[in-house]
Amino acid sequence: MIDVKTLCLGVLSRGDASGYEIRKEFEEGPFSNFSDAGFGSIYPALRKLLEDGMISIAQHGTDARPDKKVYRITAAGRQVLCQAVLRHPAPDRLRSDFMFMILFSHLMPARHLERILTDRIEDYERLIEDMERRESCDAAHSPPGEKFVHGLGLAMHRAAAAYLEEHRHQLLEGIRVQTKVAE
Amino acid sequence: MIDVKTLCLGVLSRGDASGYEIRKEFEEGPFSNFSDAGFGSIYPALRKLLEDGMISIAQHGTDARPDKKVYRITAAGRQVLCQAVLRHPAPDRLRSDFMFMILFSHLMPARHLERILTDRIEDYERLIEDMERRESCDAAHSPPGEKFVHGLGLAMHRAAAAYLEEHRHQLLEGIRVQTKVAE
DNA sequence: CTCTACATGTAATAAGTTACATGATTGC
DNA sequence: GCAATCATGTAACTTATTACATGTAGAG
Numbered sequence: 229m230i231d232v233k234t235l236c237l238g239v240l241s242r243g244d245a246s247g248y249e250i251r252k253e254f255e256e257g258p259f260s261n262f263s264d265a266g267f268g269s270i271y272p273a274l275r276k277l278l279e280d281g282m283i284s285i286a287q288h289g290t291d292a293r294p295d296k297k298v299y300r301i302t303a304a305g306r307q308v309l310c311q312a313v314l315r316h317p318a319p320d321r322l323r324s325d326f327m328f329m330i331l332f333s334h335l336m337p338a339r340h341l342e343r344i345l346t347d348r349i350e351d352y353e354r355l356i357e358d359m360e361r362r363e364s365c366d367a368a369h370s371p372p373g374e375k376f377v378h379g380l381g382l383a384m385h386r387a388a389a390a391y392l393e394e395h396r397h398q399l400l401e402g403i404r405v406q407t408k409v410a411e
Numbered sequence: 412m413i414d415v416k417t418l419c420l421g422v423l424s425r426g427d428a429s430g431y432e433i434r435k436e437f438e439e440g441p442f443s444n445f446s447d448a449g450f451g452s453i454y455p456a457l458r459k460l461l462e463d464g465m466i467s468i469a470q471h472g473t474d475a476r477p478d479k480k481v482y483r484i485t486a487a488g489r490q491v492l493c494q495a496v497l498r499h500p501a502p503d504r505l506r507s508d509f510m511f512m513i514l515f516s517h518l519m520p521a522r523h524l525e526r527i528l529t530d531r532i533e534d535y536e537r538l539i540e541d542m543e544r545r546e547s548c549d550a551a552h553s554p555p556g557e558k559f560v561h562g563l564g565l566a567m568h569r570a571a572a573a574y575l576e577e578h579r580h581q582l583l584e585g586i587r588v589q590t591k592v593a594e
Numbered sequence: 595c596t597c598t599a600c601a602t603g604t605a606a607t608a609a610g611t612t613a614c615a616t617g618a619t620t621g622c
Numbered sequence: 623g624c625a626a627t628c629a630t631g632t633a634a635c636t637t638a639t640t641a642c643a644t645g646t647a648g649a650g
Contacts, residue, residue, distance in 0.1 A: 231636090232637085265638080266638085266639070266640085268638070268639055268641090269637075269638055269639075272637095272638090292647065293646070293647085294646090
């Protein structure tokens with residue numbers, strides 16, 4: 229499975245960036261579809277990559293931000309990234325508290341279940357809107373791989389949102405009946 | 412985020428099980444939609460849960476398998492599970508090597524890209540078939556939460572599979588053009 | 595003047611993975 | 623007889639998370 233070091237290498241292969249900017253990519257950019265990492269994993273990863281000669285410091289500090297460090301991928305780093313990309317991809321892994329909780333929705337008050345369903349639908353709607361906005365923004369000049377990943381993520385989120393909307397009443401009803409039977 | 416201990420508690424709330432059986436749930440059952448854990452995390456989790464009185468040993472060894480231990484959730488364990496279910500769910504997290512690699516498909520030979528796309532589509536088709544088989548098998552007698560999670564997972568996988576099939580040629584063509592321009 | 599965004603990093607902790615180590619049973 | 627499945631567990635390692643610790647710049 230791809231680790232944070234390789235993820236950072238991936239971001240830097242698209243252009244120089246600081247640790248902070250790399251994190252933004254994980255949060256908002258195309259990388260957000262399949263990864264996330266906080267500062268606590270990015271900074272140590274960058275230190276390691278620097279030690280190993282996979283990246284270099286392109287710029288250290290500006291007038292405004294003396295601490296800022298802009299990293300640049302090296303030839304060695306590019307090679308390592310190419311190798312990583314050629315490996316057979318491990319299966320996708322989804323971690324979802326939401327699904328876990330739904331599985332045990334019979335253990336919660338109906339109000340809470342309604343709440344988490346509504347919240348989740350709203351979350352998806354916001355996310356989809358954001359993605360659609362970005363899509364129309366930079367569709368033309370983004371590379372094919374990026375468009376593909378963006379579209380795939382969007383398709384999955386749309387499917388999830390549609391399913392939630394179409395089946396929430398069925399779930400609520402199912403729970404209601406089950407509760408009545410238990411009485 | 413839900414940890415392996417809570418996941419185990421969730422499985423055991425549905426019935427007694429051994430470590431080995433719990434893992435099967437993570438691999439094949441409804442839990443496979445949103446989690447996975449190997450023996451290396453399940454056994455230590457069970458030990459901890461036992462120490463804390465969240466589970467007990469319902470049966471230790473059979474004629475055939477003297478080592479087998481069947482665990483049972485305790486009242487305390489059930490309480491802890493109920494509390495966990497009431498917390499606000501953390502956002503879902505997807506880790507996908509596949510998407511990472513597609514993002515860098517311009518760094519790989521066209522043959523390799525075709526290969527991972529074909530493989531992935533096949534993987535999805537197999538997975539969807541399996542899920543459909545299980546759906547028709549135990550649709551009637553499975554609780555509403557389980558049906559919902561199953562349906563949601565299926566909807567997402569179908570959307571992904573459909574997207575891959577519909578857009579793979581577009582990606583391949585895009586990469587081809589990009590490579591030509593670079594020459 | 596206050597809030598948000600920018601900016602970096604460490605230390606302690608928690609968690610999870612991999613490799614190791616072993617062995618019986620069942621079906622083919 | 624062989625492969626797959628059942629069955630458990632530990633130790634070493636790698637990884638990632640959380641909390642801590644600090645401070646500037648720009649917008650309103």
